[in-house]
Amino acid sequence: MSIATSSGRGGAGRRRLVHGVLPGFGLAMGWTVVWLSLIVLFPLVALAVKASGLGFGGFVKLLQDARVQAALELSFGAALIAALVNAVFGVLVAWVLTRYRFPGRALIDAAVDLPFALPTAVAGITLAALFAKTGWIGGLLAPLGIEVAYTRLGVVVALIFVGLPFVVRTVQPLLADLDREVEEAAATLGASRLTTVFRVLLPPLVPSILTGFTLAFARGVGEYGSIVFIAGNMPYLTEIAPLLIVIKLEEFDWVGATGIACVMLAISFSLLLVINLIQAHANRRS
Amino acid sequence: MATDQTFPLDPPRPRALPVPPPIGETVVARWTLVAIAGLFLALVLVLPIAGVFTEGLRKGIWAYFKSFGDPDALASIQLTLLVAVISVPANLVFGVAASWAITKFDFPGKSLLITLIDLPFSVSPVVSGLVFVLLFGAQGLFGPFLAAHGLKVIFAVPGLVLATIFVTFPFVARELIPLMEAQGAADEEAALTLGASGWTIFRRVTLPNIKWGLLYGVLLCNARAMGEFGAVSVVSGHIRGLTNTMPLQVEILYNEYDFVGAFAMASILAGLALITLVLKTFLEWRFGDELAANRRH
Known part of the structure; x- marks a missing residue:
């Protein structure tokens, strides 16, 4: 590629770095950087600066607070369980949708994205109504002694709902592209169907399953709207970390709210890094 | 007699399957x-x-429709539309500018830029609202300045718009970037050699190529903008008739045990989600080739 003048107005220093002959680089790049900085980067930096007011000792104290610990544990624990459930069922749903043809398949395929499209508050009140003791599902579970609404189980149920599409949508395209000849080869070599599935089909899917799992997990940790209605929000028991941020903010404990937010941000960015590493690793291998 | 059995000349063929039947x-x-x-x-x-x-519909169709007659309910619908009308175009312009810079040019730090654009998706909605409270709230960085000039951002419409722009930030860009990356810059370069100006190239060459992808991104962006709850909940202050969007109105009605009102309002949002899904599926089915090749959510 030739070293080209970008927009002609693009400054002497940039001219050597930017490759491309089309006009508009300066305007497009300028707008991108300014808008990104104003809306995303500056606010996030301001959050970090505010949290630094807490100091190291303050952070340790905040994290030793039993209520904060319980909330973080619940957010991470429930997100982990829900992501595991979604990993198993997500692969199963992706398998059924790519491998079999049955009436209603296209409809189900489209419906998998519903949790992305449905506002979280709507999902929240509906799940709460369904799983309450008088609800359609809660009414069936109550005689069995299983309570979902206003318990930690309710948090997991809400997170299974919001996280469902992630694994399905990351695994589905790979499953569709999988070479059928490998399977046939395994079958001709005498492998049983289960052996083929677990030794031949699943291994190449592992990176995409992990990616979907991590996306669902990250979403679950930060989820708020779909949980607050079904959880009951009892301190130490069913109070999630994002809710605790809201409560601290309402109590004008801005520093406390910012501290919890920072912990959550640090963890979600680490998860983002993990996803990128998994993707890079998978791309290198293929 | 046995040979008399007739076979149709054109036996009914099994429907062509995109995927061959499973082995095993x-x-x-x-x-x-x-x-x-x-x-x-x-x-x-x-x-x-x-x-x-x-x-x-638990208390009948009359109660269902009556709940929309409430002025606060109407105000929340108007506010939701207003917020979406501002934030979706803002992200549309950003998305087009970002993908033009990223896909038509090569420059150092490109992958970092893409990661930064995706960042808002990994931030909890509540934290997305919190960052703007920290900037513009009463004790915030610009709080004293805003107060001195009689301006309100938090607990007012500008805060709702900012929080919504933040959470819907990546939608258009992440749909356009893979699409325009795959299309390359050859068409635009051809137009350039023919003497077209930058604006003409964009309008006559690029836009027709990306229009369905753009619509797809806008569709998803709009669904999230209208349905966002956590982020706007933090910056709204829940002032009835003034700063309650539809999802916040759902919360308030629900917490007041007005279940018919809450679910009636929720049913509009659910309807919006269903319409979004139908349009999205239609675009994928009809214009699948003109949408981003590798779809990540």
Whole structure:
């Protein structure tokens, strides 16, 4: 590629770095950087600066607070369980949708994205109504002694709902592209169907399953709207970390709210890094 | 007699399957798997949607429609539309500018830029609202300045718009970047050699190539903008008739045990989600080639 003048107005220093002959680089790049900085980067930096007011000792104290610990544990624990459930069922749903043809398949395929499209508050009140003791599902579970609404189980149920599409949508395209000849080869070599599935089909899917799992997990940790209605929000028991941020903010404990937010941000960015590493690793291998 | 058995000249062919029939699984295993997947999806997807409308109509169709006559309910619908009308175009312009810079040019730090654009998706909605409170709230960085000039951002419409722009930030860009990357810059370069100006190139060459992808991104962006709850909840202050968007109105009605009102309002949002899904599926089916090749959510 030739070293080209970008927009002609693009400054002497940039001219050597930017490759491309089309006009508009300066305007497009300028707008991108300014808008990104104003809306995303500056606010996030301001959050970090505010949290630094807490100091190291303050952070340790905040994290030793039993209520904060319980909330973080619940957010991470429930997100982990829900992501595991979604990993198993997500692969199963992706398998059924790519491998079999049955009436209603296209409809189900489209419906998998519903949790992305449905506002979280709507999902929240509906799940709460369904799983309450008088609800359609809660009414069936109550005689069995299983309570979902206003318990930690309710948090997991809400997170299974919001996280469902992630694994399905990351695994589905790979499953569709999988070479059928490998399977046939395994079958001709005498492998049983289960052996083929677990030794031949699943291994190449592992990176995409992990990616979907991590996306669902990250979403679950930060989820708020779909949980607050079904959880009951009892301190130490069913109070999630994002809710605790809201409560601290309402109590004008801005520093406390910012501290919890920072912990959550640090963890979600680490998860983002993990996803990128998994993707890079998978791309290198293929 | 046996040879008399006639075979149709053109035997009915099985419908062409995009995927050949599976190797191995028995019919029983296959249908068991379909049944498990179907049951799981029914439990997780169909029941909630049915639940919204059932709860909304619990006291009859009259009560359902009456709940929309409430001035606060109407104000929340107007506010939701207003917020979406501002934030979606803002992200549309940003998305087009970002993908033009990223896909038509090469420069150092490109992958970092893409990661930064995706960043808002990994931030909890509540934290997305919190950052703007820290900037513009009473004790915030610009709080004293805003107060001195009689300006309100937090607990007012500008805060709602900012929080919504933040959470919907990546939608258009992440749809356009893979699409324009795959299309390359050859068409635009050809137009340039023919003497077209930058604006003409964009309008006559690029835009027709990306229009369906753009619509797809805008569709998803709009659905999230209208349905966002956590981020706007933090910056709204829940002032009735003034700073309650539809999802916040749902929360308030629900917490006041006005279940018919809450679910009636929720049913509009659910309807919006269903329309979004139908349009999205239609775009994928009709213009699949003109959408981003590798779809990541």
